[in-house]
Amino acid sequence: MIRLEEKTIKSETIFEGRVVRLQIDQVELPNGETSTREIVKHPGAVSVMAVTNENKLVLVRQFRKPLEKTILEIPAGKLESGEDPIDCAFRELEEETGYRAAEMQHVYSFYTSPGFADEYLHLYLAKGLTKGKNQPDQDEFVELVELTLEECLDKIAEGDICDAKTVAAVLLWQNRTLRGRSG
Structure with missing residues (x-):
């Protein structure tokens, strides 16, 4: 089975509003390289x-x-x-x-x-x-x-x-x- 998970190295909240929060995550990819993920957090x-x-x-x-x-x-x-x-x-x-x-x-x-x-x-x-x-x-x-x-x-x-x-x-x-x- 191929490993697909990304490991979070660092997470930073850059905006917090009434409805959503925006965070930027630095992740380690399955191949060992790093990348950035922009994530919108929502309460549901x-x-x-x-x-x-x-x-x-x-x-x-x-x-x-x-x-x-x-x-x-x-x-x-x-x-x-x-x-x-x-x-x-x-x-x-x-x-x-x-x-x-x-x-x-x-x-x-x-x-x-x-x-x-x-x-x-x-x-x-x-x-x-x-x-x-x-x-x-x-x-x-x-x-x-x-x-x-x-x-x-x-x-x-x-x-x-x-x-x-x-x-x-x-x-x-x-x-x-x-x-x-x-x-």
Whole structure:
């Protein structure tokens, strides 16, 4: 078996913000040479796939500064220190959309960009939705949008749904629909 691991020789934090920390690591490569790795440290996040009784996916339209454009996404948010992901899922769904869920079912968790970041994202399926009033964070401006599966697939093709978590959720919803499972 080929040795693939890299040994960290030195690690330096060069930026620490509200959401991420950036560190530069000097590593020893498997062949003995050295290299530099730029790593984004992230506390983790949740995303919520919520399908209404009318069989529409609950999304938010939001401007994303790194992309310099507005996109459609499933509700999501960063984990607070020590927060249980399921609690975060309930909180984010209600804050961003106003919907409350009677139940959250963990679907899967995955790394979003393992080439440079350690963000681990938990996807939940919200069940038993009831509509309330959304209360986004003070610096968060979102518009609630509800789309059918076909409309979501069209929005992916048009580039309006273009983030990995939402594309994955829509494809999972499509797969579940084809297999005759709800949500």
